[in-house]
Amino acid sequence: MTNELIAITVLWGFIFIYAVMATMDFGAGFWSMVYMNREKTKATNIANRYLSPTWEVTNVFIVAIVVALFSFFPGATFLLGTVLLIPGSIILLLLAIRSAFLVFAHIAKEYKKALTYISGISGLIIPALLISVLPITHGGFIETVDGVARLRMDKLFTSPHEYAFIGFAISSTLFLSSLLLADYSNVANELEAYQIYRRDALVLGPISLLMALFIMLTMQNEATWLYEQMMNYLPWIIGSIAMFFVAGIALFLPSAKQTTVKGRPRLAVVAIVVQYFLASYAYGKAHLPYMIYPDVTIQSGFTHPNTFRALFTSYIVGFVILFPGFVYFWRLFMKDKRYLQQNDPS
Amino acid sequence: MDDLVIARSLFGTTMAFHIIFATLGVGIPLMVLFAELLYQKTKDRDYAVMANRWTKGLAVLLGVAIPSGTIAGVQLSLLWPGFMEVIGRVMSLPFQIEIYAFFVEALFMSIYVYAADRISAWMRILSVTLVAIGASASAILITNVHAFEGTPAGFRIENGEIVDVDPWAAFFNPSFFVVAGHVVVSAFMTGAFVIASIAAYKMLREKNNQRVYQFHRKALMLGLTVGGIFSILTALNGHESAQLLHEYQPEKLAAAEGLFETQSHAPLAIGGYTDRETQSVKWAIEIPWALSFLAGNSFDTVVRGLNDFPEEWWPPLFVHTLFNAMVGIGSLLILLSGMGFIWNKIMKRNTFPRPLMWSFIAAGPLSILAIEFGWIFACTGRQPWVIYRMMKTADAVTQTGNLAILFILFTIVYVILGISVVLVLRYYFNRHPVMNELDSHSNDNSSNFAQ
Ligand code: HDD
Ligand code: HEM
Ligand code: HEM
Numbered sequence: 001m002t003n004e005l006i007a008i009t010v011l012w013g014f015i016f017i018y019a020v021m022a023t024m025d026f027g028a029g030f031w032s033m034v035y036m037n038r039e040k041t042k043a044t045n046i047a048n049r050y051l052s053p054t055w056e057v058t059n060v061f062i063v064a065i066v067v068a069l070f071s072f073f074p075g076a077t078f079l080l081g082t083v084l085l086i087p088g089s090i091i092l093l094l095l096a097i098r099s100a101f102l103v104f105a106h107i108a109k110e111y112k113k114a115l116t117y118i119s120g121i122s123g124l125i126i127p128a129l130l131i132s133v134l135p136i137t138h139g140g141f142i143e144t145v146d147g148v149a150r151l152r153m154d155k156l157f158t159s160p161h162e163y164a165f166i167g168f169a170i171s172s173t174l175f176l177s178s179l180l181l182a183d184y185s186n187v188a189n190e191l192e193a194y195q196i197y198r199r200d201a202l203v204l205g206p207i208s209l210l211m212a213l214f215i216m217l218t219m220q221n222e223a224t225w226l227y228e229q230m231m232n233y234l235p236w237i238i239g240s241i242a243m244f245f246v247a248g249i250a251l252f253l254p255s256a257k258q259t260t261v262k263g264r265p266r267l268a269v270v271a272i273v274v275q276y277f278l279a280s281y282a283y284g285k286a287h288l289p290y291m292i293y294p295d296v297t298i299q300s301g302f303t304h305p306n307t308f309r310a311l312f313t314s315y316i317v318g319f320v321i322l323f324p325g326f327v328y329f330w331r332l333f334m335k336d337k338r339y340l341q342q343n344d345p346s
Numbered sequence: 347m348d349d350l351v352i353a354r355s356l357f358g359t360t361m362a363f364h365i366i367f368a369t370l371g372v373g374i375p376l377m378v379l380f381a382e383l384l385y386q387k388t389k390d391r392d393y394a395v396m397a398n399r400w401t402k403g404l405a406v407l408l409g410v411a412i413p414s415g416t417i418a419g420v421q422l423s424l425l426w427p428g429f430m431e432v433i434g435r436v437m438s439l440p441f442q443i444e445i446y447a448f449f450v451e452a453l454f455m456s457i458y459v460y461a462a463d464r465i466s467a468w469m470r471i472l473s474v475t476l477v478a479i480g481a482s483a484s485a486i487l488i489t490n491v492h493a494f495e496g497t498p499a500g501f502r503i504e505n506g507e508i509v510d511v512d513p514w515a516a517f518f519n520p521s522f523f524v525v526a527g528h529v530v531v532s533a534f535m536t537g538a539f540v541i542a543s544i545a546a547y548k549m550l551r552e553k554n555n556q557r558v559y560q561f562h563r564k565a566l567m568l569g570l571t572v573g574g575i576f577s578i579l580t581a582l583n584g585h586e587s588a589q590l591l592h593e594y595q596p597e598k599l600a601a602a603e604g605l606f607e608t609q610s611h612a613p614l615a616i617g618g619y620t621d622r623e624t625q626s627v628k629w630a631i632e633i634p635w636a637l638s639f640l641a642g643n644s645f646d647t648v649v650r651g652l653n654d655f656p657e658e659w660w661p662p663l664f665v666h667t668l669f670n671a672m673v674g675i676g677s678l679l680i681l682l683s684g685m686g687f688i689w690n691k692i693m694k695r696n697t698f699p700r701p702l703m704w705s706f707i708a709a710g711p712l713s714i715l716a717i718e719f720g721w722i723f724a725c726t727g728r729q730p731w732v733i734y735r736m737m738k739t740a741d742a743v744t745q746t747g748n749l750a751i752l753f754i755l756f757t758i759v760y761v762i763l764g765i766s767v768v769l770v771l772r773y774y775f776n777r778h779p780v781m782n783e784l785d786s787h788s789n790d791n792s793s794n795f796a797q
Contacts, residue, residue: 054456056408056412056452056455056456057449057452057453057456059412059413059416059452060445060448060449060452062416063415063416063419063445063448064445066419066420066423067419067438067441067442067444067445068442069423070423070430070431070433070434070438070441071434071438071441071442072434073434074430074431074432074433074434074435075431077423077427077430077431077434078427078428078430078431080423081423081424081427081430081744082427082744082745082746083746084424085424085425085744085746085748085752086746086748086752088420088424089421089424089752089755089756092416092417092420092421093755093756093759095413095416095417096413096414096416096417096759096763097413097759097762097763098413099409099412099413099416100409100410100413100763100766100767101766102409103405103406103408103409104406104409104766104767104770107402107405107406107770107773107774108769108770108773108774110773111773148745148746149745150746303434303435303438304435304436304508304511304513306511306512306513307434307435307436307438307439307511307513310439310513310514311438311439311442311513314439314442314443314446315442318442318443318445318446321446322446322449322450322453325449325450325453325454326453328453328457329453329456329457332457332460332461332464332465333456333460333461
């Protein structure tokens with residue numbers, strides 16, 4: 001692999017991890033809002049119990065993406081930074097409000113309702129805006145006047161392609177998070193919450209698949225270059241759709257430990273993560289060598305080779321140091337029954 | 347206002363907001379660690395209660411520190427794309443390593459807060475130690491980028507191209523250790539004095555409740571001790587920072603001291619304001635020869651004045667006032683903790699007189715002010731350069747325009763967050779008075795204190 005390819009793979013890896021963690025994070029915030037008034041079901045408790053320890057870790061990934069972007073591809077950062085000033089700032093503002101009020105909602109129990117609404121709703125808008133970066137990189141929305149690049153917001157927000165992405169972001173945020181929370185409640189033995197989240201996942205899954213197809217449809221017209229390249233990765237896309245059906249079937253299999261409910265949520269979660277992995281691999285690979293079509297390729301924006309080498313070393317050292325910490329964290333919050341089954345999450 | 351000025355104001359406002367929470371995010375974990383260690387040593391439950399309550403406060407503060415820091419990090423690329431292109435090629439290591447520090451802090455903060463009742467006392471201490479290390483490391487690393495802006499190293503610009511890149515030489519640029527050290531010790535000092543302020547205030551309010559009074563008294567003594575030690579370190583290290591300026595950014599030191607003529611036996615001007623017309627510092631107290639001595643440890647050190655440099659390279663002259671305010675507050679707080687020490691340890695008095703208590707209350711806010719002054723001095727005093735003698739701020743700024751509306755929006759959000767964080771803290775601590783915890787713990791000897 002060339003240095004450029006290694007770098008873009010690392011960046012892609014961060015984006016993938018963040019996409020999965022953030023959809024769960026934002027979705028969990030939304031569900032904890034939706035089920036806030038149902039005292040008995042614990043659906044909100046489950047969402048909060050997942051959310052409390054993880055949002056901080058999830059947030060670090062967004063910083064990691066930005067840092068990886070400007071350290072590996074300073075050339076692309078210049079253009080992206082210039083055109084994303086407005087949408088990027090709006091995302092930042094919403095993110096700030098959401099994170100802060102999420103924390104406040106845990107501490108100030110009496111204002112919980114208002115605070116949860118703020119963080120729940122903004123948590124749904126953020127993924128919709130975040131994903132807009134993708135259609136922007138497909139080309140056609142950036143114009144250069146007197147040497148200054150500008151984002152054509154009017155064009156972006158009248159494009160069906162953009163709306164396909166927004167629809168996909170929202171539906172898959174809700175889908176992925178309900179599925180994960182179903183699994184989480186299953187582990188915690190909260191059957192009622194499990195059934196609620198399983199039902200939500202069953203409704204939302206097909207919707208997000210439809211949205212993904214809608215993206216392909218609009219891409220055919222608006223980003224033909226990308227569509228044609230993606231067709232070279234058809235087996236990956238078919239594999240991805242197959243995993244979707246595996247997940248669907250898993251939700252109807254007899255449960256491994258309960259007799260009153262159906263489904264193997266853990267299997268479904270794994271299948272869906274594999275589904276997203278396959279699909280985004282095909283998407284990412286087809287996107288190469290362009291970072292921003294047609295102006296910036298991974299070669300043209302690449303950092304200095306010496307800096308790349310130093311960064312790469314730091315990645316390896318950092319990973320070795322952090323890995324045990326992640327494992328310990330996982331065991332304390334995702335596996336430990338004493339945490340999962342307590343009554344109040346704070 | 348042109349876009350450059352708005353961009354600078356916007357970024358400065360973001361940083362001024364972030365730094366309040368970031369500094370406390372560095373300083374308070376150290377205090378929690380001390381409280382945990384004292385608890386293990388003395389088995390006095392009060393210290394466990396302190397650790398628990400400070401952690402609750404810290405969790406709320408981090409709820410603002412993290413999003414505002416995220417804003418800062420992304421805004422750098424959005425507002426200063428030209429600068430970040432250079433940073434990406436040359437100085438991205440500290441940012442990258444900082445990510446690991448963030449992970450360490452985020453992982454172990456969650457463990458310390460949400461798993462405290464399931465892990466052993468020593469695992470808890472290890473967790474909070476790692477939180478403190480992670481926070482200090484992130485401060486050191488981000489400050490390193492700031493140090494690099496003042497004393498760039500590890501690259502050259504030739505015909506607009508960046509050549510001869512050595513990322514480690516950039517990382518270990520000449521002012522890294524001193525400047526990063528200054529930021530960390532001043533953050534420790536600030537965390538301690540903020541704790542002391544709150545404790546002193548509560549002692550005045552709760553005079554009649556001996557149990558609560560004694561609790562806050564212990565917190566005050568801990569805060570004053572730690573704050574006193576680190577304020578001395580801050581001043582010693584600040585002195586070194588100033589000598590560094592003398593060597594590497596002489597026009598910044600000249601602006602800080604309001605010195606126009608290059609001279610040996612240069613006087614130190616304290617207070618007053620710098621007047622461009624008469625090229626003097628008006629209303630200042632002058633100490634003859636002192637500046638030469640401070641800059642180079644001898645009276646015949648030649649200190650360069652502003653007239654040695656083209657006027658368009660001069661930093662804004664009001665930085666003199668900011669610098670004085672920072673140094674003044676630092677000296678005052680050393681004095682204050684010294685008085686507390688003498689009163690308590692040497693004169694063996696058990697209570698402090700009221701004026702002294704009120705000064706203790708002022709100590710926390712004053713340290714935060716010193717942090718703000720110090721940073722605005724450091725960043726504004728670097729103007730017109732974003733990378734000293736390499737890149738002008740005007741050449742780094744975004745070309746996009748429309749900045750005014752963003753400036754307004756961000757400011758509104760900072761105001762909302764600032765007000766809500768105060769309300770939430772007040773709400774929480776009013777609902778959970780320390781009395782309840784002291785009670786419940788006197789008949790509960792298990793180690794599950796953080797529930
Ligand atoms: C509690 C806060 C605090 C206190 C009491 C002091 N400082 Fe400070 N100072 C800072 C907090 C700070 C800071 C906010 O952390 C700065 C801003 C940028 C930096 O690197 O540290 C800073 C910067 C800073 C600089 C500029 C470094 C640069 O531009 O690269 C100098 C020369 C000093 N300080 C010197 C001093 C001296 C001689 C002090 C004597 C008591 C002092 N400071 C007290
Ligand atoms: C956290 C405390 C900080 C505060 C309060 C602060 C304050 C400011 C202010 C007021 C400005 C505007 C300067 C002017 O135009 O007069 C500024 C600019 C700037 N600061 Fe800082 N700063 C802080 C930390 C940092 C750090 C750690 C870095 C390094 C990454 C940094 C990098 C910059 C850059 C790149 C600019 C814009 C370019 C320039 O005006 O030189 N700042 N900051
Ligand atoms: C010297 C001044 C600064 C200090 C002492 C400082 C310290 C801190 C601390 C303690 C946190 C909370 C960390 C956590 O809990 O994860 C934080 C968050 C953050 N800071 Fe700062 N910071 C400073 C300046 C800056 C600057 C200039 C930037 C951007 C260029 C920045 C970027 C960030 C980011 C991105 C976060 C969020 C990290 C996360 O997602 O957890 N900081 N900072």
